[in-house]
Amino acid sequence: xxxxxxxxxxxxxxQVRDLRDKRHRRAAGQFLAEGLRILTEARDTGRLPxxxxxxxxxxxxxxxRELVVxxxxxxxxxxxxxxxxxxxxxxxxxPQAVVGVFDEFGGxxxxxxxGASGIWLVAExxxxxxxxxTILRTGDAVGAGGLILIGECVDPFSVEAVRASMGALFTVxxxxxxWAPFLDWLRAGxxxxxxxxxxxxxxxxxxxxxxxxxLLTGNEAQGMPDEYAAACDLLVKIPMLGKADSLNxxxxxxxxxxxxxxxxxxx
Amino acid sequence: xxxxxxxxxxxxxxQVRDLRDKRHRRAAGQFLAEGLRILTEARDTGRLPxxxxxxxxxxxxxxxRELVVxxxxxxxxxxxxxxxxxxxxxxxxxPQAVVGVFDEFGGxxxxxxxGASGIWLVAExxxxxxxxxTILRTGDAVGAGGLILIGECVDPFSVEAVRASMGALFTVxxxxxxWAPFLDWLRAGxxxxxxxxxxxxxxxxxxxxxxxxxLLTGNEAQGMPDEYAAACDLLVKIPMLGKADSLNxxxxxxxxxxxxxxxxxxx
Numbered sequence: 001x002x003x004x005x006x007x008x009x010x011x012x013x014x015q016v017r018d019l020r021d022k023r024h025r026r027a028a029g030q031f032l033a034e035g036l037r038i039l040t041e042a043r044d045t046g047r048l049p050x051x052x053x054x055x056x057x058x059x060x061x062x063x064x065r066e067l068v069v070x071x072x073x074x075x076x077x078x079x080x081x082x083x084x085x086x087x088x089x090x091x092x093x094x095p096q097a098v099v100g101v102f103d104e105f106g107g108x109x110x111x112x113x114x115g116a117s118g119i120w121l122v123a124e125x126x127x128x129x130x131x132x133x134t135i136l137r138t139g140d141a142v143g144a145g146g147l148i149l150i151g152e153c154v155d156p157f158s159v160e161a162v163r164a165s166m167g168a169l170f171t172v173x174x175x176x177x178x179w180a181p182f183l184d185w186l187r188a189g190x191x192x193x194x195x196x197x198x199x200x201x202x203x204x205x206x207x208x209x210x211x212x213x214x215l216l217t218g219n220e221a222q223g224m225p226d227e228y229a230a231a232c233d234l235l236v237k238i239p240m241l242g243k244a245d246s247l248n249x250x251x252x253x254x255x256x257x258x259x260x261x262x263x264x265x266x267x
Numbered sequence: 268x269x270x271x272x273x274x275x276x277x278x279x280x281x282q283v284r285d286l287r288d289k290r291h292r293r294a295a296g297q298f299l300a301e302g303l304r305i306l307t308e309a310r311d312t313g314r315l316p317x318x319x320x321x322x323x324x325x326x327x328x329x330x331x332r333e334l335v336v337x338x339x340x341x342x343x344x345x346x347x348x349x350x351x352x353x354x355x356x357x358x359x360x361x362p363q364a365v366v367g368v369f370d371e372f373g374g375x376x377x378x379x380x381x382g383a384s385g386i387w388l389v390a391e392x393x394x395x396x397x398x399x400x401t402i403l404r405t406g407d408a409v410g411a412g413g414l415i416l417i418g419e420c421v422d423p424f425s426v427e428a429v430r431a432s433m434g435a436l437f438t439v440x441x442x443x444x445x446w447a448p449f450l451d452w453l454r455a456g457x458x459x460x461x462x463x464x465x466x467x468x469x470x471x472x473x474x475x476x477x478x479x480x481x482l483l484t485g486n487e488a489q490g491m492p493d494e495y496a497a498a499c500d501l502l503v504k505i506p507m508l509g510k511a512d513s514l515n516x517x518x519x520x521x522x523x524x525x526x527x528x529x530x531x532x533x534x
Contacts, residue, residue: 041510064421138518152471164515170509203531221522237523241530242407243308243438248431251405254518255525261506262472 002078008085016051016101017089029104031062031157032089032266033169035096036063041167042102043070047098052078055086058097070174080082104157107175108150110187117145118211118264119257120191124150124179126249127218132156132249133164135217141173142257146173147214150182183231186214193225194260195232196252198245204236208262217256220249250263251254269335271323275352283368284356287426299356300422300436302363303330308434309369310337316367322353325364330466334365358426364404371424372466373441374442376415376452384412385478385531386524387458388518391417391446391495392486395518400431401517406439409524412479413440427528450498453481460498461527462491463519465512471503476527483508484523487516 004015018024019032020142022030025255030050033039036178038062039049044253057062057213059080086095114120121144126132132154139147147156165172194209195216216232218224222248229235238247239257247255272280285291286299291409297317300306306316307330325331326347335345353362382386388411393399397479399421406414412421420430423441432439444452453460457506462483483499485491490513496502505522514522 007388013293044510072395134515134518137511137515140511141505141507141514143508166511166515168511173372238408239528240408241410242435243311244404244433244435246433247408248401248404248433248517250515251401251518251521254514254522256389258505258522258526265506 002080004080006082007098008088013085014086016053019101020091022158023156025104025155025157030101030102031162032099032100032159033162034090034099036098037097038162038167039067039167042066042100042170045056045170047102047105047170048076049102050076051101052076053081053086053089053099054078055083056080057083061097064097100203104229106157107173109175109177109182112146112173112175113211114145114189114191118145118213119260120142120146120148120212120214121253121257122148122150122214122216123249123253124216124224126153126217127220128153128249129158129160130164131173131220131227131248131250133161133169134164135167136165138174139253139258142167143259144172144257146175148178148182149174149176154229161257179228189227192230192234194234194236194256195229196256197229197235198223198235199229200235201236202234202236204256205236207236209262209263215253215256215260217249217253250259269347270349270485272352274350276354277415278398279356280352281437286360286368289422289425289463292371292422292424293299294400297368298371299366299426300358300369300429301366302526303328305429306334306365306367307432309367309437310334312437313435315341315343316369317343318358318368318522319343320348320353320366321345323347323366324350328364334403355478371498374440376442376444376449379440379442381412381456381458384410385413385480386410386527387412387479387481388520388524389415389449389481389483390420390516391483391491391518392488393420393484395516396421396427397431398423398487398515398517400428400433400436402520403432403435403439403441403519404518405524407435409500409528411439411524413442413453415449416441416443420534455526459501461501461503461523462496462498463523464496464502464504465490467497467502467504469503471505471523471526474501474503476530478531480527482523482527484520
């Protein structure tokens with residue numbers, strides 16, 4: 001039977017709420033994910049929350065009941081609570097029906113099977129959690145093998161990134177690496193490194209992308225360092241017909257990824 | 268000579284800060300835009316702020332000096348202030364060097380020249396200001412004729428939308444309309460209405476897009492109503508290979524828009 005917490009002063013509520021802060025996430029090795037859709041997706045990939053908070057009003061919802069049973073069967077704890085406390089945990093005025101506390105996870109480059117997909121996403125010094133989550137969501141959609149984060153990127157387990165990923169955090173492998181070990185790993189096997197750049201005349205639609213293609217997106221404000229661009233097998237640009245000189249990083253990644261997917265599906 | 272405001276208690280500061288709220292924007296008919304890049308872009312399209320706030324520390328920056336002079340010459344007011352007050356105005360910890368107060372603007376369908384571009388963006392019940400701004404930014408990049416907002420959409424003049432647009436709010440015409448008058452206007456001239464849908468087998472890359480193409484994107488959570496889909500000349504879908512069933516709305520719009528642009532440029 002789920003226990004019930006209705007008091008804001010309960011110390012567990014503060015602990016869980018603190019997971020919205022990176023320092024606390026790192027110390028606890030845990031993160032927050034909200035919403036029936038995302039938590040169901042997580043479960044389908046074999047990841048269950050250690051703690052599952054749900055509103056009393058949603059206790060009868062079949063998906064919530066299913067989650068509660070599965071979490072309890074796995075040794076986790078389900079906790080019935082109030083909409084106000086769910087709001088506090090998620091930081092949103094209209095909270096989702098469920099909030100889960102998950103253990104952080106992650107892999108290393110050596111875990112990745114580059115033959116598993118024709119498209120891999122690589123982002124360096126990505127700063128915006130919404131962009132990171134959106135790139136993961138796109139990665140799921142194009143069937144990317146994974147997302148490789150180079151250098152100081154925003155935390156993929158931040159509440160905003162998890163939210164924007166719409167569950168793709170659980171379906172798309174994420175690996176963090178520095179540039180040099182990434183390049184060593186990449187060059188130890190097949191793979192074309194394609195960089196998005198403003199300093200090339202090569203239109204992204206006229207290039208040809210062989211599997212596996214590794215798509216490198218640079219920092220939102222500065223793009224990628226010259227050294228990274230020089231290491232690419234191919235630099236391409238997306239045409240910009242207006243006044244601005246760049247696209248949103250998640251948008252640019254998606255436009256590229258769908259061009260690669262379209263070509264690879266056509267054979 | 269710019270006057271100086273260094274007191275938080277100055278009533279003008281509260282008035283300007285209130286423009287972050289939709290109700291106050293509507294009452295004042297004004298909105299906020301921040302950053303040298305965006306304000307310079309605005310000036311280049313002939314739009315100048317009525318009020319220009321800048322940090323004393325940036326007063327020597329050539330672009331700031333230029334803006335101050337242009338704003339004062341046009342009858343606007345430049346106000347030197349502190350980083351703390353700029354933070355308060357923009358709601359950000361690291362404020363931009365300048366914050367401007369602009370008059371709202373907008374057009375009607377009858378103003379649009381559909382022959383001016385091969386691509387037009389249409390969004391219905393768009394809820395997220397970041398998505399709206401990002402769609403404008405993409406619209407600028409593909410040379411879209413404009414963005415037509417159908418029904419209850421988020422305010423394009425919200426601080427988040429203006430910020431995500433990176434200045435494209437000033438370069439891409441935005442028109443608000445209801446569905447019926449939009450359809451009347453559309454059918455009174457040439458134009459193919461293309462809807463993004465999950466309920467079609469028609470791949471977006473195998474369709475052919477004749478100019479002018481009007482790309483219709485539905486609400487983030489629900490997609491578009493059946494009635495809107497039925498009115499489209501063509502429904503297409505973007506392949507989804509993963510677990511999720513949809514892309515971020517701004518990403519989907521960009522993937523479509525770049526396919527249309529690519530085809531139209533190829534002739």
